[in-house]
Amino acid sequence: MYALCDVNSMYASCxxxxxxxxxxxxxxxxxNNDGCICAACHIAKQMGVGKKFVPYFQVKDELEKAGAVIRSSNYELYADMSQRFMDTCTPFAPHSHIYSIDECFLYYGVKYVPATGWHEHxxxxxxxxxxxVRLPIxxxxxxxxxxxxAASHAAKRLDGFRGVAVIDSPQIRQQILSQMAVTxxxxxxxxxxxxxxxxxxxxxxDLSCTPTGLIKKQFNTLTQSTVEELNGTVKLSWDxxxxxxxxxxSTRSFGQRVTDKxxxxQAVITHVEIAARKLRQQKSLAKHLLVFxxxxxxxxxLYYRRSLVHSFPTYTSDSTIIATVANQLLNHIYSSGINFYKCGVGLLNLCPKEQHQLDLLIPNQDKEQLMSCIDAINSKYSRxxxxxxxxxxxxxxxxxREFLSPSFTxxxxQLPVIQC
DNA sequence: TCTGGGGTCCTAGGACCC
DNA sequence: TCTGGGGTCCTAGGACCC
Known part of the structure; x- marks a missing residue:
């Protein structure tokens, strides 16, 4: 069995x-940049305000009228709360996987059934x-x-479930799927x-009842797998x-437009550091760097967008090597007179570090010890x-981030203060 | 006055080669 | 001169997720 634990309106709840x-x-x-709405608590949803990803300035008046509390994204707080949430969930199953900042998959294997039964579990x-953690999930x-x-959707949205749903019989499967739109x-x-x-x-x-042959013909094998999964056949293995x-x-829009090279x-180098850190965390190396x-x-x-891809002579995860190239690419991307609004980098064409074939003629130039030292220090103290x-x-x-809350944790x- | 998210994966189509 | 097949690589853009 698989479980999905999902924090309700994560950011608003935090x-x-x-x-x-x-x-x-x-x-x-x-x-970011107070651009769009990205989360609304259940009270806001009940009032019918806070539709996801609409530009804030378009609904500002409406929100004011509803007496809504507006907050900027406080990722320091959410990342820390996310960690606490994950640390609490994962001991409940032999296998776990962090799917996103507010979702965690648990896997129990094929035969295991908890002594208390799934529902109580x-x-x-x-x-x-x-x-x-004081987060509703x-x-x-x-x-x-x-x-x-699908069960987690039911747990959250459908009447009568109160935060918990278990699909363990054909009846309950039909009951839940019938109440869900295909999307x-x-x-x-x-x-x-x-x-x-x-x-x-x-x-x-409806979708689960559609013959998989038809779906494969009209769509693709991925959608076909989805249909089979809805019918209880595991197509997405734990691996x-x-x-x-x-x-x-790593990409981001700027708070103000940027014209200075x-x-x-500086922004591009910042993105190199972030992307390269993710790369090293996964123990992977990259062959290609994209800067845009x-x-x-x-x-x-006059939409201006330039992107360039560089192919490294050997796979790398060294921030300094990547930053040097990014810097060179930027010379061809920058143009004076453009009001830059966004930039970013991508590391593409990855391979696992342990499967990496060294090149006979090109020595490996990655400063691996330096990188792991930096990562260790930054993860112990601050990024x-x-x-x-x-x-x-x-x-x-x-x-x-006009409406930023303190980094309480x-x-x-910025520790919370309790006044007596 | 200004304000429009961020991330990952996949595919179609073009350029180029043999 | 035009045409044919098949492959790789690159790029832009679409689709999906949170």
Whole structure:
């Protein structure tokens, strides 16, 4: 069996943990640069405000009228709370996999059944997370990852489940899938949903009843696997769920437009550090580096976007080597007179470090010890303890975060204060 | 006054080669 | 001069997820 533990409105819930004054109010959290809405607590949802990913300025008045509390994204807080959540969930199963900042897959193997039964087990996970971390979660359990996802959807959205759903019989499977739209299924988005609707397939249950042959013919094997998973056949094995990433990106829009080459360079180097750290964390090496920068399509009719790909002579995960190349590529990407709005880097074409074939003629130039030393120090203290000088000491392109809450759990100076 | 997220994977199509 | 097949590599853009 598979379980999916999922924090309800993660960012909004994190904001409420250390601020009792907003617990009974609608809370909205914005994306980077306070651009769009990215989370709304259940009170906001009930009031019908806080639709995900609409630009904030477009709904600002509406939110004000509803008396909503607005918060900027506080990733320091969410990342720390996420860690606590994961640490609490993972001991409940022999295998676990962190799927995203607010979701965690648990895998129990094929035969295992908890002594208390699945339902009680799920409730225990939920209660424990609430007790230890004060975050509300949903737990969905099912025989395949896709059904666990569907169960978690039911646990969160459907009446009568109260945060816990277990798909352990054909009846309950039908009951849940019939109440879900096809687009509520993991892997079925807007476009696929439209095409399925045209075939008369509206609910998840409709899809599960569609012959897989037809789906394979009209769509692809991936969608076919989804249908089989809905019917209880495991197509996404535990290894698939945990498959290593094939590329890593770090990109961000600026708080203010950037025109200065040096500022753009600092941003790109920052992204190199972030992407390279992810790469090393996965114990992978990259063959290709992509660097891009662009203006905003909203600013002007003349959309400017340049991206370049560099192929390293040998696979690498060395931040200094990657940064040097990124810096060179930037010379061809930068153009004066452009109001840059976004930039980023990608590390592509990865291979596992232990499978890497060394080149007979090109010596390996990765400074592996230096990189692991930097990673060790930065993970022990702060990400910014040791960094490449090219990133700059005083970055002037900082994000706009007008409504930022304190980093309650990660900065001594911002610890919550209880007044008696 | 200004304000429009971030990440990963896949595919179609073009360029080029033999 | 035009045409044919098949392969690789690269790029842009689409689709999906949170």
């Amino acid at each position: 904001e409420k943990v250390f601020d009792p004054t907003i617990r009974n109010r609608p809370v909205i959290v914005l994306t 799920a409730k225990r996970i939920r209660r424990t997370v609430w007790k230890h 949903s737990v969905g359990i099912g025989p395949t990852p896709t059904l666990a996802k 509520d299924i993991w892997g079925i988005g807007r476009k696929l949903g439209q095409r399925l609707n045209e075939l008369g397939i509206y609910s998840a249950w 698939d769920v945990r498959a290593p990433k094939k590329e890593f990106f 040096n500022q753009l360079r 920068a662009s203006n905003s399509p909203h600013d002007t009719d 910014d303890t040791i960094f490449l000088a090219g990133r700059g000491i005083q970055q002037t392109f900082a994000m706009r 990660t900065r001594l100076s």
